Amino acid sequence: MDHLLALRVFVRIAESGSFTKAADSLNLPKPTVTRQIQDLETHLGVKLLQRTTRKVSVTPEGASYYEKAVRVLADVEEMDASAAKTRAKPKGRLRVDIGSSLANLILIPALPGFRQRYPDMQVDLGVSDRPTDLISEGVDCVIRGGALADSSLVARRIAELEYVTCASPSYLKQYGRPTHPRDLAQGHVHINYFSSLTGRPFPLHFRRGDEAVEVAGRAAISVNESTAHLTALLSGLGVSQTFKFMVRPYVERGELVPLLSDWTRPRHPLNILYPPTRQLNARLRVFVDWSAEVFKEFDWPTD
Structure with a gap:
């Protein structure tokens, strides 16, 4: 039995709740994963995992063993990094999840610089605006905006993004230009952005001094992906905030027109989040620091 591999397999199954997911994330055949767990349980003489037809969970002995296994694997990686002096040039695969617009407009264009700095690292990007379960999906970190819902994750603030209310010239020609946020409640058509989690649309928010206004109007179209939301704006389907x-660039070319510029929407906090068990990972450490450098350019004070 490869004891170190068995520990890695056990930790991934415990985190993902699935032999199949563990095999996929470790790039191993499922029979190999099954055999490693069987050999490990035989070696220890205890049952680490409880298997049913619907899920896999850890036994009480497995839960205790998991905590120690995570620490051992972290120590081994730190030892390897120190011995091989790979802190500056870590190797291996990193799975990152990120929203569509953040990926296409910020992260991916900057990745050539990351590849030059860390040529031996492979970055696997999951690109979507849906919420991600880092543990069960084997994701190392996510870059997400908004309120932090999961307090069990480590979060690092990397930017605060500014909003703008806008519409296309063709839309304004048909519906006119609003002079107050309340104008948008009647006589205007919205492009709603709705939550992938709840299905509910996010209203428009406006603030000017001590005055705050929330507007939820008639929608021509609702989307749950940021690139599609921008395309709908450019197509003249309605007014919205993004x-x-x-x-x-579209404002500079006259393809979109900013509206109600004396009103603002509270800035959008952007964080990179990862499980506490990943924080000693050298690959994750350099990616988090690099991401903070990249997104600093888009932080609101520099605008």
């Missing part, structure tokens, strides 16, 4: 960094 990130300033996304629309800047």
Whole structure:
């Protein structure tokens, strides 16, 4: 039995709740994963995992063993990094999940610089605006905006993004230009952005001094993906709020028109999040630091 491999397999199954997911994330055949667990349980003389037709869970003995196994694997990786002096040039695969617009407009264009700095690392990007379960899906970190719902994750703030209210010239020609946020409640058509988690649309928010206004109007279309949201704006389907960094080139070319510029929407906090068990991972450490450098350019004070 490869004891170190068996520990890695056990930890991944415990975190994902699935032999199949563990095999996929470790790039191993499922029979190999099954055999490693069988050999490990035989070696220890205890049952680590409880298997049913619906899920896999850890036994009480497995839960205790998991905590120790995570620490051992972290120590081994730290030892290897120190011995091979790979802190500056870590190797291996890193799975990152990120929203569509953040990936296409910020992260991916900057990745050639990351590849030059860390040529032996492979970055696997999961690109979507849906919420991600880092543990069960074997994701090392996610870059997400908004309120932090999962307090069990480690979070590092990397930017605060500014919003802009805008519409296309063709839309404004048909519906006119609003002079107050309340104008948008009647006589205007919205492009709603709805939550992938709840299915509910996010209303428009406006703030000017001590005055705050929330508007939820008639929607021509609702989307749950940021690139599609921008495309709907450019197509003249309605008025909405989106990130300033996304629309800047279209505003400069006259394809979108900023509205109600004396009103603001509270800035959108952007964080990189990862499980506490990953924080000693050298690959994750360099990616988090590099991401903070990249997104600093889009942080609101620099705009």
